[in-house]
Amino acid sequence: MRLILSAALLLLSSSLLAESRVHETVLENGMKVIVKEDHRAPIMVSQVWYKVGASYEPDGITGISHALEHMMFKGTKAHKPGEFSRIIAQNGGSENAFTGRDYTAYFQTMSSDRLEIAMELEADRMRFLTLPAEEFAKEIEVVKEERRLRTEDKPTGQVYEHFSALAYRSLPYANPVIGWMNDLEHMQVEDLSDWYRLWYAPNNATLVVVGDVNPQDVFKLAEKYFGPLKREAIPKLKPLREPEQKGEARSVVKVPANEPYLIMGYKTPALTTAEKSWEPYALEMLVAVLDGGNSARFSRRLVRGSEVAVSAGAEYNAFTRLPGMLLIDGTPAQGRTMDELEKALRQEIARLRSELVTEEELERVRTQVIASKVFELDSVFNQAMEIGMLETVGLDWRLIDQYVTALKQITPEQVREVAERYLVDDNLTVTQLVPLPMDNTKPQRRIKGGRHDI
Amino acid sequence: MIFDRRSIRWLVLVAVAWSGQLWAGPDIQSWQTSKGARVLYVEAPELPMVDLRIVFDAGSARDAVPGVASLTNALLEEGAGDWSADEIAERLDSVGSEMTSSAHRDMAWVSARTLTEKHALTKTLDTLAQVVSAPRFDMAELERNRKAMLTSLSHDEQSPGSVAQKAFMKTLFKEHPYASPVEGTKESLTAITREDVLKHYQRYYVAKNAVIAIVGAVDRQEAARMAELITDGLEAGERAPELPMVSQLDAATAVDIQFPSSQSHILMGQPGIYRGDPDYFVLYVGNHILGGSGLVSLLSEEVREKRGLSYSVYSYFSPMRRNGPFLIGAQTQNAKAQEALTVIRQTLARFVEQGPSEDELTAAKQNITGGFPLRIASNSKILEYLAMLGFYDLPLDYLNVFVSKINGVTREQIREAFQRRVQPENLITVVVGNEQKANTVN
Numbered sequence: 001m002r003l004i005l006s007a008a009l010l011l012l013s014s015s016l017l018a019e020s021r022v023h024e025t026v027l028e029n030g031m032k033v034i035v036k037e038d039h040r041a042p043i044m045v046s047q048v049w050y051k052v053g054a055s056y057e058p059d060g061i062t063g064i065s066h067a068l069e070h071m072m073f074k075g076t077k078a079h080k081p082g083e084f085s086r087i088i089a090q091n092g093g094s095e096n097a098f099t100g101r102d103y104t105a106y107f108q109t110m111s112s113d114r115l116e117i118a119m120e121l122e123a124d125r126m127r128f129l130t131l132p133a134e135e136f137a138k139e140i141e142v143v144k145e146e147r148r149l150r151t152e153d154k155p156t157g158q159v160y161e162h163f164s165a166l167a168y169r170s171l172p173y174a175n176p177v178i179g180w181m182n183d184l185e186h187m188q189v190e191d192l193s194d195w196y197r198l199w200y201a202p203n204n205a206t207l208v209v210v211g212d213v214n215p216q217d218v219f220k221l222a223e224k225y226f227g228p229l230k231r232e233a234i235p236k237l238k239p240l241r242e243p244e245q246k247g248e249a250r251s252v253v254k255v256p257a258n259e260p261y262l263i264m265g266y267k268t269p270a271l272t273t274a275e276k277s278w279e280p281y282a283l284e285m286l287v288a289v290l291d292g293g294n295s296a297r298f299s300r301r302l303v304r305g306s307e308v309a310v311s312a313g314a315e316y317n318a319f320t321r322l323p324g325m326l327l328i329d330g331t332p333a334q335g336r337t338m339d340e341l342e343k344a345l346r347q348e349i350a351r352l353r354s355e356l357v358t359e360e361e362l363e364r365v366r367t368q369v370i371a372s373k374v375f376e377l378d379s380v381f382n383q384a385m386e387i388g389m390l391e392t393v394g395l396d397w398r399l400i401d402q403y404v405t406a407l408k409q410i411t412p413e414q415v416r417e418v419a420e421r422y423l424v425d426d427n428l429t430v431t432q433l434v435p436l437p438m439d440n441t442k443p444q445r446r447i448k449g450g451r452h453d454i
Numbered sequence: 455m456i457f458d459r460r461s462i463r464w465l466v467l468v469a470v471a472w473s474g475q476l477w478a479g480p481d482i483q484s485w486q487t488s489k490g491a492r493v494l495y496v497e498a499p500e501l502p503m504v505d506l507r508i509v510f511d512a513g514s515a516r517d518a519v520p521g522v523a524s525l526t527n528a529l530l531e532e533g534a535g536d537w538s539a540d541e542i543a544e545r546l547d548s549v550g551s552e553m554t555s556s557a558h559r560d561m562a563w564v565s566a567r568t569l570t571e572k573h574a575l576t577k578t579l580d581t582l583a584q585v586v587s588a589p590r591f592d593m594a595e596l597e598r599n600r601k602a603m604l605t606s607l608s609h610d611e612q613s614p615g616s617v618a619q620k621a622f623m624k625t626l627f628k629e630h631p632y633a634s635p636v637e638g639t640k641e642s643l644t645a646i647t648r649e650d651v652l653k654h655y656q657r658y659y660v661a662k663n664a665v666i667a668i669v670g671a672v673d674r675q676e677a678a679r680m681a682e683l684i685t686d687g688l689e690a691g692e693r694a695p696e697l698p699m700v701s702q703l704d705a706a707t708a709v710d711i712q713f714p715s716s717q718s719h720i721l722m723g724q725p726g727i728y729r730g731d732p733d734y735f736v737l738y739v740g741n742h743i744l745g746g747s748g749l750v751s752l753l754s755e756e757v758r759e760k761r762g763l764s765y766s767v768y769s770y771f772s773p774m775r776r777n778g779p780f781l782i783g784a785q786t787q788n789a790k791a792q793e794a795l796t797v798i799r800q801t802l803a804r805f806v807e808q809g810p811s812e813d814e815l816t817a818a819k820q821n822i823t824g825g826f827p828l829r830i831a832s833n834s835k836i837l838e839y840l841a842m843l844g845f846y847d848l849p850l851d852y853l854n855v856f857v858s859k860i861n862g863v864t865r866e867q868i869r870e871a872f873q874r875r876v877q878p879e880n881l882i883t884v885v886v887g888n889e890q891k892a893n894t895v896n
């Protein structure tokens with residue numbers, strides 16, 4: 001096993017590491033520009049990341065970051081509504097945008113000789129959006145349709161929304177990225193103008209360009225288009241923390257559905273907030289031991305093995321602005337009950353607290369992580385995502401390279417230690433989907449978090 | 455200002471178009487393995503990895519019992535040769551490789567992605583070879599996967615989008631083999647026997663019925679060795695027989711399905727085109743303008759941008775071995791379903807009658823040709839193309855001539871082809887939602 005890993009590591013020669021290919025600069029107005037060279041194909045992706053998202057939103061205007069993202073395509077002083085998209089399309093580009101809890105980002109993937117066009121348009125809409133009321137009136141309806149599609153009519157989406165709302169007592173991660181329907185119904189275009197003024201400025205943005213480009217040329221273009229933009233006084237963020245949970249929280253969600261489903265979450269630290277910086281890496285290892293591939297414990301023991309689950313997953317993200325949760329979800333196999341499934345999942349967690357994971361399991365994860373780092377280089381988009389996300393949650397893109405090293409150092413004892421500290425019942429939230437008959441034809445309200453494209 | 459900017463862009467486009475070099479597709483090499491499988495290969499030396507896919511003409515169009523193609527495909531990784539499902543998973547995970555398999559109407563395939571480091575490559579290839587040529591189809595695994603497919607079916611039934619898709623395909627393909635639902639039905643899944651699976655496997659998972667696509671940092675000799683290794687254990691067999699033609703519709707059909715949802719899911723369409731269809735490029739460009747170009751398409755402009763009716767509205771031709779669907783889709787709150795239907799019908803009718811404007815055509819060509827480099831910018835995208843070209847026996851210069859084919863399309867061709875191939879008066883209209891009275895034809 002050792003041999004495989006070291007051989008694979010050799011393949012990860014310095015030319016594959018981010019450090020050797022990434023160049024960065026900060027414009028005088030505070031905008032950060034990060035360029036990663038990738039000359040495999042004559043294309044590039046340009047992404048502008050703003051430090052604003054659902055976790056920045058106060059009650060009453062949840063979903064405003066996402067609604068504003070939609071309106072960013074609705075015209076500036078220089079360009080009519082929809083013109084942004086038409087110009088990008090005419091230049092062979094594909095474009096979109098996405099909003100998350102911690103970020104709002106816009107991107108264009110184009111032939112690399114078209115970078116200037118993307119930059120000019122992005123710089124324009126960073127400061128000169130017009131937000132016409134009549135466009136907003138239509139677009140907020142589109143957003144509501146998006147919510148109906150992703151949440152209201154999707155049972156698992158509903159469960160996730162109610163689960164998050166129950167789990168977080170203080171953090172804004174309690175609210176859905178797309179916003180509560182009530183808040184969308186009362187949103188005004190003036191709310192968006194205020195939000196835009198607060199957060200859309202060069203000193204709150206990061207430009208990431210990955211592809212067949214010359215870093216110095218990119219810096220020059222960035223200076224030309226983003227350089228003249230005025231900086232803003234960006235609101236200072238309070239250090240939000242979740243109060244310690246004092247006991248298990250449970251809820252059910254009853255909606256028309258056929259299949260039961262459950263989500264469990266344990267509050268965990270993130271890299272940005274961890275007192276012990278190794279803990280998030282130990283949690284990443286732990287999650288991969290449970291669900292990193294078809295040979296991991298969930299697949300092997302719950303889907304095959306005892307056949308209690310038709311699917312079971314575990315997820316943890318170390319790279320968030322605020323501390324989140326380690327999530328587990330699953331659906332019982334035919335003929336098995338929710339209680340059986342939950343019991344089996346909790347047994348797997350208990351086992352992590354009482355037994356050491358094996359060196360073999362950790363070695364498997366390390367190898368998978370190294371391979372996936374190589375595979376990821378097949379996509380300029382994913383490379384840019386990684387950089388943009390890290391920077392936007394307040395970390396450093398150099399973590400991309402340090403990540404593998406940090407994971408490698410995690411020991412079985414450390415995995416047990418984070419399980420003992422965080423994966424305990426008093427720190428747990430559980431939400432179960434209780435299916436109602438599908439023949440109920442009354443319209444149902446329904447969910448979800450994650451990402452939302454335009 | 456705006457005018458200036460546009461003219462500059464136009465110049466850039468012209469310059470790029472004449473340089474020629476950029477439009478060339480990847481250098482595709484092709485040969486047959488000794489067992490008779492066709493190989494398509496592109497060398498991509500930059501990253502120390504290789505992608506590989508073996509595609510069989512073994513999709514649900516070949517179902518003797520609905521769902522057997524999917525079940526057979528799912529069982530390949532669940533035990534093969536000397537290895538159990540656990541051992542196969544372990545072998546792949548231990549070297550960081552990824553294996554996926556999937557069955558559709560035409561194709562059933564297995565893909566693997568691995569580092570080219572020798573140990574990883576060998577272990578992955580050996581595993582893949584066993585998975586395709588020596589699956590065990592153990593009863594226990596069959597039963598577990600049968601149950602998983604039944605759960606998945608019942609999951610689909612709680613999604614208005616899935617319900618609409620299935621209803622559309624069933625109505626579209628009627629008695630044609632494409633009508634067999636890829637996922638099977640409750641009854642058919644319950645009835646499938648191990649014999650059914652074995653029969654499907656033995657008839658269709660054979661070398662002469664397979665195409666192998668390889669993209670990665672291996673040279674031609676190594677790629678040839680890999681292809682031999684994977685097909686070595688397969689029977690030579692025969693290609694699957696020709697499928698019957700898909701019949702055209704001769705009347706409009708409306709399918710209304712009551713569903714406890716807040717939105718109505720609308721699907722409209724008819725049989726479209728096949729891979730290699732002489733109208734392909736003309737209809738591709740035409741559809742790009744109608745509903746294939748995201749936010750800037752005519753349908754998006756009318757349904758989303760002007761009226762705020764739907765988050766997603768689109769149209770596409772999905773060419774298959776035989777005519778696959780031409781499909782328009784949207785979702786809107788139940789109370790607006792009638793309005794959305796009317797707008798979609800009007801937009802389609804106007805487009806079929808008038809065709810695109812010169813500006814629309816120019817913009818579409820600029821988008822498609824200017825975006826050509828994006829289509830082949832990663833190993834995984836090239837792999838998709840190789841599998842498609844090989845499976846459908848398309849010419850290897852497909853990507854090299856792609857841009858000139860697109861540039862050659864005229865307004866008149868689009869109008870003529872849409873009028874000949876699309877009959878707005880004979881469409882299937884599926885509406886799944888909570889206020890079905892909305893769905894009346896005209």
